[in-house]
Amino acid sequence: MYKEHQKEVYRIQVAAKNAGVSTQLLRAWERRYGLVRPKRASSGYRVYTEGDVVLLRGAKALVDEGRSIAEVARLPREQIEQAGLERSLVPLSIAPSGTFLESALSAIERFDGKTLDTILFQAMGMGSLSAPEACHRVLLPLLEAIGDRWEAGALGIAAEHFGSTEIRRRMHDLLSSETRRNPDTAPIVCATLEGDLHEGGILAFAIHAASARQAIVYLGPNTPLDEILATANARSAKAIALSIGLPWKIGKLKEVCHRLADWQAHSPSRAVYLGGRGAAPHRDAIEKAGLIVLTEARYPVQPT
Numbered sequence: 001m002y003k004e005h006q007k008e009v010y011r012i013q014v015a016a017k018n019a020g021v022s023t024q025l026l027r028a029w030e031r032r033y034g035l036v037r038p039k040r041a042s043s044g045y046r047v048y049t050e051g052d053v054v055l056l057r058g059a060k061a062l063v064d065e066g067r068s069i070a071e072v073a074r075l076p077r078e079q080i081e082q083a084g085l086e087r088s089l090v091p092l093s094i095a096p097s098g099t100f101l102e103s104a105l106s107a108i109e110r111f112d113g114k115t116l117d118t119i120l121f122q123a124m125g126m127g128s129l130s131a132p133e134a135c136h137r138v139l140l141p142l143l144e145a146i147g148d149r150w151e152a153g154a155l156g157i158a159a160e161h162f163g164s165t166e167i168r169r170r171m172h173d174l175l176s177s178e179t180r181r182n183p184d185t186a187p188i189v190c191a192t193l194e195g196d197l198h199e200g201g202i203l204a205f206a207i208h209a210a211s212a213r214q215a216i217v218y219l220g221p222n223t224p225l226d227e228i229l230a231t232a233n234a235r236s237a238k239a240i241a242l243s244i245g246l247p248w249k250i251g252k253l254k255e256v257c258h259r260l261a262d263w264q265a266h267s268p269s270r271a272v273y274l275g276g277r278g279a280a281p282h283r284d285a286i287e288k289a290g291l292i293v294l295t296e297a298r299y300p301v302q303p304t
Helices: 010-017 023-033 052-063 069-071 076-087 100-109 114-124 131-151 157-178 202-212 225-234 250-264 280-289
Strands: 002-004 007-011 046-049 186-191 216-223 240-243 271-275 292-294
Touching: 007 010, 007 052, 010 023, 010 046, 010 052, 023 052, 023 069, 046 052, 052 069, 052 076, 052 240, 076 186, 100 114, 100 157, 100 186, 114 131, 114 157, 131 202, 157 202, 157 216, 186 202, 186 225, 202 216, 202 240, 202 271, 225 240, 225 250, 240 250, 250 271, 250 280, 280 292
Parallel strands: 186 216, 186 240, 240 271, 271 292
Antiparallel strands: 002 007, 007 046
């Protein structure tokens, strides 16, 4: 701590420690959300005031209560500061031992939602990761690990349902947070087809597209194709994105592709994306119909 123009200010390491956050998290909140706006000392270093520290401490307290940092950043400054004044400084929580996936799967096996919350919160950078980063680095790998462990017989059905539900809930929260900020333009309709309950991939795609400021109409899993097409027409959609998580017979897939191609043909600006494990083996048939095969759950779609 030292004085600059008669005011006590702190370098980033000290400010972060006093606020109870990491320096990486402080930088992320500063850069992405404008939570604090440090000044430059005569030495050239960024410096933070005691008021900045209180604000950061309050933001940390509110995030710990379950709010997203994006939501906290929109609150009145006085409300965040009050939360900081009410909280006594406590050490940063320590992540459970072992790797993230091992710790998370262990919590799922014990049906320990509270510990799982802590593990995920820390793995997602305590709110510092963007929605696509949180999805692709943390939530989607864990969802896939849950499925792999269940298929191998190492995870019971109840635990698989518990863990998958918890992960999908967080993915839905990310999608909701992103879509609220987007303009109401021609959307991308996202779903899985009737009989397909595997929505992790399409959720990840929708989150990525929403973070790219695309309007999203998310219909979710197990949606009849007639309803998907009707929704796309009703909303003048720019695209339809479907995830096929189950193996399909080529005859049925060609029928679906034909109907999607008919919808796409009504406007040169329309697009149809098909992804997932069930789509990959039939890439030639899908592309022959003029549709796009997704090799990963990301937007914008990159040609391959």
